[in-house]
Every structure is written in C-alpha cells, then in structure tokens.
Amino acid sequence: MKHYLFCILSILVMSCNIPKENIQPNFVIIFMDDLGYGDIENFGAVNYKTPNINMMVNRGMLFTNFYSPQAVCSASRAGLLTGTYPNRIGISGALMPYSNHGIHEDEKTIAEILKEKNYATGIFGKWHLGHHEKFLPTNHGFDTYVGIPYSNDMWPVDFKGDQISDSSNWRKKTYPQLPLIENLQKIREIKTLDDQAELTTLYTDKSVDFIKSNKGKPFFLYLPHSMPHVPIAVSEKFLGKSEQGLYGDLMMEIDWSVGEIIRALEENNILDNTLIIFTSDNGPWLNFGNHAGSTGGLREGKGTSFEGGQRVPTVMMWPDVIPKGKIANQLSSAIDILPTINYIVDGKLPDHKIDGINIIDILRGEDKKPRKEFLYYYGNNNLEAVRKDNWKLLLPHTSRSYKGVLPNNDGFPGKYNTITTGLELYNLRRDPGEEYNVIMKYPDIAEELLEIAEEARKDMGDNLTEMKGINVRKHGTL
Numbered sequence: 001m002k003h004y005l006f007c008i009l010s011i012l013v014m015s016c017n018i019p020k021e022n023i024q025p026n027f028v029i030i031f032m033d034d035l036g037y038g039d040i041e042n043f044g045a046v047n048y049k050t051p052n053i054n055m056m057v058n059r060g061m062l063f064t065n066f067y068s069p070q071a072v073c074s075a076s077r078a079g080l081l082t083g084t085y086p087n088r089i090g091i092s093g094a095l096m097p098y099s100n101h102g103i104h105e106d107e108k109t110i111a112e113i114l115k116e117k118n119y120a121t122g123i124f125g126k127w128h129l130g131h132h133e134k135f136l137p138t139n140h141g142f143d144t145y146v147g148i149p150y151s152n153d154m155w156p157v158d159f160k161g162d163q164i165s166d167s168s169n170w171r172k173k174t175y176p177q178l179p180l181i182e183n184l185q186k187i188r189e190i191k192t193l194d195d196q197a198e199l200t201t202l203y204t205d206k207s208v209d210f211i212k213s214n215k216g217k218p219f220f221l222y223l224p225h226s227m228p229h230v231p232i233a234v235s236e237k238f239l240g241k242s243e244q245g246l247y248g249d250l251m252m253e254i255d256w257s258v259g260e261i262i263r264a265l266e267e268n269n270i271l272d273n274t275l276i277i278f279t280s281d282n283g284p285w286l287n288f289g290n291h292a293g294s295t296g297g298l299r300e301g302k303g304t305s306f307e308g309g310q311r312v313p314t315v316m317m318w319p320d321v322i323p324k325g326k327i328a329n330q331l332s333s334a335i336d337i338l339p340t341i342n343y344i345v346d347g348k349l350p351d352h353k354i355d356g357i358n359i360i361d362i363l364r365g366e367d368k369k370p371r372k373e374f375l376y377y378y379g380n381n382n383l384e385a386v387r388k389d390n391w392k393l394l395l396p397h398t399s400r401s402y403k404g405v406l407p408n409n410d411g412f413p414g415k416y417n418t419i420t421t422g423l424e425l426y427n428l429r430r431d432p433g434e435e436y437n438v439i440m441k442y443p444d445i446a447e448e449l450l451e452i453a454e455e456a457r458k459d460m461g462d463n464l465t466e467m468k469g470i471n472v473r474k475h476g477t478l
Helices: 002-016 051-059 073-082 110-115 167-173 193-197 199-213 245-267 286-291 334-345 443-460
Strands: 026-032 061-063 120-124 144-147 178-182 185-190 219-224 274-280 314-317 326-328 375-379 382-388 391-394 397-401 417-421 424-427
Touching (some): 026 073, 026 110, 026 245, 051 245, 051 274, 051 314, 110 120, 110 219, 144 199, 185 193, 193 199, 199 245, 245 274, 245 286, 274 334, 375 443, 391 443, 424 443
Parallel strands (some): 120 219
Antiparallel strands (some): 144 178, 178 185, 382 391, 391 424, 397 417
C-alpha cells in the first residue's frame, strides 16, 4: 500500500514539473488590418474604450517593438503564416482580384505544422494570399474557412459605397463583386456598406462556434479581420457609441469581438491553456483622415518602411505561461510566430529556410534578447532599411509620404506625397519619430549596418542586385 501511494505521489510530482507550454495548448491569432500603433488605449488611443484589449494587456504581455513582415496586406500575411520575409517567397505588396498567383504549395504554413500535430484549424476573415482555388486556405492547412479572399476595398464601388462612375477609378470599375467564400465556394456577394457592417460580427460568431466545436481537442483559430481597412462599417449595436465617430465605433466593435473570443474560451475552461495573439498587418492608411487610425507619433504609415508603417500594436496572453502585466521591449516580428508555435508543439519546421526566430523566452518573461540577428525592412523587393538593436539605417529609396498633403475624410482618400531618402541613421530609443538623422555623428554604426544590408541583398536580393543565385523562392502561379 505504501509503495502504491509513493508511486502515485511520484507521478503527481513529475507532472507538476512538466513545463506548462509543453502541454498541447490552443492558439488564437487575431490579425487586424491597418490598425495603427496608437490605436489601442495602452499606446494612447482616446475617445473610445477597449476594455477587453486592456484586459489582455493586464493579464498578458504588451510588445513595444513588434513589427509586421512588410507594411502592406498580402506580404505581411505571407510572412506571418510562413515565418519568412515575404519577398523571399515571391509575395510582396497586395494581390489584386486579377492576380494569377498566390502562396506556393511548397510553403509550410502555421496551420500545416499544427495539422501534423492533430490540431483542428480554422480561419474566419480576410485571406489575401491568392483567391484562386489552389491558393485558398483549405488547400494550405486549414480545415474550414469563411471570409473574403482579398481586401474589402477591392470591389466595384468607391470607398463610400457608391457605384463607380468617375473614369479615374477605372481599376475599381473592372473589379468583380466582393465574394464571401466558405471553404472553396462563393456563398454570396458583399455589395454594400451594410453588407460590410456585418463582417466583424460574422467572423466573430464563426470563431466562437469553432471554439465550442473543438473545445475537446487542440485547435488553431486564425481571425484576420477585414477592418479597420477602409471602407469601414459598423453594426447597429456599435454605431454612434464612441466619441470619435465611425472609427471609434469600429474599434469598440473590434474590442467586443476580442471579448467574445476570450469569453468563449473561459466558458469552455480552456482560456488558461490558450495563447492569444493580437496584432496588425501594418500601420494606418493615413490619407483617409477620420477613417484612418493613428501611429501614436511614429513616422508615416501604411506602405512605408518608416516606423509608422511597420511597427504595430501587439498583445499576447497565455495565462499558463506568460506572466501578468509584462512589457516586452525586445525586437520581435510576426515572422517569429511560426517558429515559436512550432517549438511549443514540438513540430517539424519546413526543410527550406525561414527567417523568424523562436521567442518563447520572451513569452516566459525572461530578460533575454533572442534576436541576435537584425530586422530587414523591405518595400516590395526593395531593401529600404535595416535595424539592429536601437539603430535603424534608412537606405536611399523613394517612398510614398503622408506629409505635406491633407488627408481626406468620410471614406474618401487624400493624395500621397512622394519623398526620396538618402542614407540616414536614426536612434529609435531616443527618436522613434525618425526626425533626427545622426549619420554624421555615428559613421561607424552606419557602416556596420550598411554591411548588414549588403548581406541581406546577397541572401534575398533587391532591385539593385542580380537575382541569380540568391536564395529566393517562387510564389505559386496558375
């Protein structure tokens, strides 16, 4: 009898020493579209409340130096799901409704890694990695999909919802109606702003149903919202609820969606063993004025390699593992999510090269800097900047700019400006707004970063170099 009790006690002790992240957890990625660094309360948002995102911060970890893989839609999603700089896999910019390419079948997504570990996988929202059947989510590791195949402005109406008649908008006139897809089939069309106003609730309800249906086994839920990418639209339950107009109303609805996901996890007793990641694909589309978000003082916005384009608000919560109320200042990126999840489940990484790193030490709250390498800022296939520690070197390039021109309002875009940068050095600890070029003060640091840039070009290339022999993979084609 004593021997029996000793054995039971030994088993209990050993089980208590098993790291909690080694028990198969669930994963939820909430991926916003065009959400700015300053659009959550913890980074300065005003005139609307985000209590559920605040709760995630209080019970989890706030990242202050987290970056999208590239400052535009398709590229950032490619980087997130493959752990790879998107230009390495031939996806940059934003794929259009007339594009004939998408994610390559040889790429291994987070969903495919988790399917090998017997996870249920679902996506509800915007895909934007190819709209033809061979590129859709259920052919890349997801069991189920409901959502739109590309951005919600890619439809034959203007940003305010009127039918296009102005010849300057010829491209949108040629767009097909925006489809809502379930798995591989179109189930209806999104034709009006009222239709768009249903999307946040639709994605949320589908996500909650997915959680309930899979509560007894490990799952991966990917919730890439269509908004706050323009055109923005809000359901009746949140219309007029904020003090900041339609954008504030939308942020309150997004926060409600976050709360619904957390509530579903709590009600099914699986919240503690679920890693929830809330982040954005890039910064705000600033020329849309009151329908755009805020960079929180960072320079420029979406579509640029300045901080406002690529540094994004990020919160992670995993009650079993992440210490409460932690702030992570370490340099990290959405390309790190795949290798981190792979480590947690003891999965199998793809045979080809990925660029992300495992950041589990950060999630555990340890004061370590796992990124020994550096961060590359690519615009399409142009290497536009590199960062190491707190130093950022801008390389000569031409960029859109939101400075010097007034934005438009109420769903219509203002014009862009165009700027050309030289070789410029910024200390992001002292100057996150990238206002003071200090290259003349620190020429040795600039030289070191320039060498890093040349190594990046040798590895992935850019439009200044020959592509022959460079380790760049191809996108999928029809």
